[in-house]
Amino acid sequence: MKRRRVVTTPEADEDARRIDEWWMENRGAAPNLFLEELADALALLEMEAGVGVRQPSRAIPGLRRYLLRSTRYHLYFVHGDDAVVVVGIWGATRRTTPRFADRVASTSAAFAAAGDMTTPGFVNRNGQEVMRVVDVPGTEQPQRVYELRCRSCAHRYGSRGSDNFDRQCPACQDGAPGMPLA
Numbered sequence: 001m002k003r004r005r006v007v008t009t010p011e012a013d014e015d016a017r018r019i020d021e022w023w024m025e026n027r028g029a030a031p032n033l034f035l036e037e038l039a040d041a042l043a044l045l046e047m048e049a050g051v052g053v054r055q056p057s058r059a060i061p062g063l064r065r066y067l068l069r070s071t072r073y074h075l076y077f078v079h080g081d082d083a084v085v086v087v088g089i090w091g092a093t094r095r096t097t098p099r100f101a102d103r104v105a106s107t108s109a110a111f112a113a114a115g116d117m118t119t120p121g122f123v124n125r126n127g128q129e130v131m132r133v134v135d136v137p138g139t140e141q142p143q144r145v146y147e148l149r150c151r152s153c154a155h156r157y158g159s160r161g162s163d164n165f166d167r168q169c170p171a172c173q174d175g176a177p178g179m180p181l182a
């Protein structure tokens, strides 16, 4: 079975820290229950990325949520080929969710840091495929640029790795102009 790397966004870390503090102050009988349940859930995500149910989100397509049954929190996550990114953790009994639109950038960065989305062959939801990695001269040091190819129109252009997740083609999808490849 394929193991995925589970990584968290800074926002999810902050959610966990806040919830853990609350739990320790208010649930003296089981102060560690939240962290224990969270650790179990993260271990599960490493093995089975498809757990939980879909959470419709315009900002983060493919988002899912998984219920921590004892403590009643939802773990929100999205999986790529090689990594699972935990986007947030939120009270399941609240009528709200995190503002996912505010977490798109950190989700992309987490995927990129995990090495997913930057591997040649990765294709994002807009049909933009990672072809190769190029080091182009930068002002201070060589910059790592990813050559993407649009599957619709075959246009090739450069992208920062953290953009690969939701990059749109500059030629046929009104995406931002590509970075130079040389």
Ligand SMILES: [Zn+2]
Pocket (backbone or CB within 6 Å): 150, 151, 152, 153, 154, 155, 169, 170, 171, 172, 173
């Ligand atoms: Zn295109």
